[in-house]
Amino acid sequence: MTIGFSSRATRSACVLCVAGLLTLMPAAAAARMVRPDPGAPGGPRATAPQPSLLYRSGTQVRLRPGAPEVPDVSALAWVVADAGSGEVLAAHDAHRPLPPASTLKTLFALTVLPVLPGGISHRVSTEELSGIGPGSSLVGVVEGRTYRVSDLWNGVFLNSGNDAVHVLASLVGGWDTAAARMQAEARALGARDTHVRSPDGYDAPGQVSSAYDLAVFGRAGLRNPDFARYCARIDAMFPDGDGDSYGIMNTNRLLTGADGVEPYPGLIGIKNGYTSSAGNTLVAAARRDGRTLVVTVMNPQEGDGYAVYEEARSLLDWGFDAAGRVDPVGSLEPEDTRPRPGPHAPPAHATATATTTAEPAPDEPGWQGTGAILGTAGLGAGVMALALRLKAGRAERG
CATH class of the missing domain: 1.20.58 (Methane Monooxygenase Hydroxylase; Chain G, domain 1)
Structure with a gap:
């Protein structure tokens, strides 16, 4: 059957x-x-992002085979970061609290530029120029004279004029209000090392920032067209007290090439500073082959007053040379905006790669x-x- x-x-x-x-x-x-190949170019890494090293002391870098060694610089703190991705390529004492000097004006500009259109005209009063610290850098604002806001911003970015900062601060509610707004802006950007006491960067008890925070401010500034235009300007005309004007030049020698400092190819500015407590400080950005780097250098311990530019130069050279040959040691992105590791998370960093094999x-x-x-x-x-x-x-x- x-x-x-x-x-x-x-x-x-x-x-x-x-x-x-x-x-x-x-x-x-x-x-x-x-299996991901860490040394191959081209695609996202398949593994979860590595933990940040930025709160560790000393120099932090993750070199791949064949990557150039980090240059030996004397600054108390420094950071090299990719402005596009926010990846920190290398750093030294990134979160060490230090006086920022006039590099703090980057945060002042980030806070005040969006609320003060450059075409506004303002007549300066005596009160607005009171309280400027002795020895401050000045652009030459005169009481009783009417200035456009754009003129005052030229005075801030090019001549690091504390007098221009005082006038602009008065237009947003006064000195203390400006400081409070800057503090809130820093926190919103994820910059938690910064404590603002004097919006112009003048030395004040308790006023500190860090190489990390200043790199955050510099990167954010490049995304603001007004900030980017002012910080890249080499010279401008500034009104005097007699209805005429005179020329001013940017004090960032890495941009201008003044005083025997060779200008850096592709530099797009940002801001330098100096006080007796802070020493020389600098936030610089440069673009090469479609890539933009931001570098912070705080208080070099060797060389003359121009060492800050040469140390920034060596870090920028290293950063461009190391492109695609290092893994990031952290990020300039605020913690709550970074992609979470997981099966559906976007790639954590573009320089890490994966390949397919037969x-x-x-x-x-x-x-x-x-x-x-x-x-x-x-x-x-x-x-x-x-x-x-x-x-x-x-x-x-x-």
Whole structure:
């Protein structure tokens, strides 16, 4: 007697077979995942981002094979970062609290520029020029004279004029209000080392920032077209007290090439500073081959007053040379805006890469492992079909 089984039994066996395959296919796909190659160019890294090293003391860098060594600089703190991605390529005591000097004017500009259009005209009062610290850098604002806001911003960015800062601060509610707004802006940007006491950067008890925070301010400034235009300007005309004007020049020698400092190719400015407590400080940005780097240098301990420019130069050179050959040691992005690691998270950094290969690694199943899984699924389906046939036969013999 021929043993057969019904079309219903056939359909049931097929359904179970397909269900088994669908259950096992994700495992097969997972088995085919390719091991990332940290040194290969071109794609996102498959592994989770490495932890930040920026709160550690000393120099922090993650060099890949063949990457250039970080230059030896004497600054108390420094940072080299990619302005586009926010990745920190290397740093030294990035979060060390230090007096910022006039580099704090970057935060002042970030806070006040958006609320003061450059075309506004303002007549300066005596009160607005009171309280300027002795020895402050000045652009030459005169009481009773009317200035455009754009003139005052030229005085801030080019001549580091504390008198211009005092007048602009008065237009947003006064000195203390400006300081409070700057503090809030710093926190919004994720810059938590900065404590503002004097908006112009003049030395004040408790006023500190860090190489990390200043790099955050510099990067944010480049995204503001007005900030980017002012910080890149080499010279301008400034109104005097007699209805005429005179020329002023940017004091960032790495931009202008003044005083024997060779200008840096591709430099797009930002801000320098000096006080007796802070020493020389600098936030600089440069662009090369479609890539923009931001560098902070705080208080070099060797060389003359221009050492800050030469140390920034060496760090910029290193950063461009190391492109794609280092893994980041942290990020300038605020913590709450960074991508979370996980199966659907976007790539954490563009310089880390992964590649595909034709042959699987010895300890990975690859296509052979996938075939074994599928074979097992087929065997299970066959066993199920045989069981159904036997059951049908028993029913017929009943």
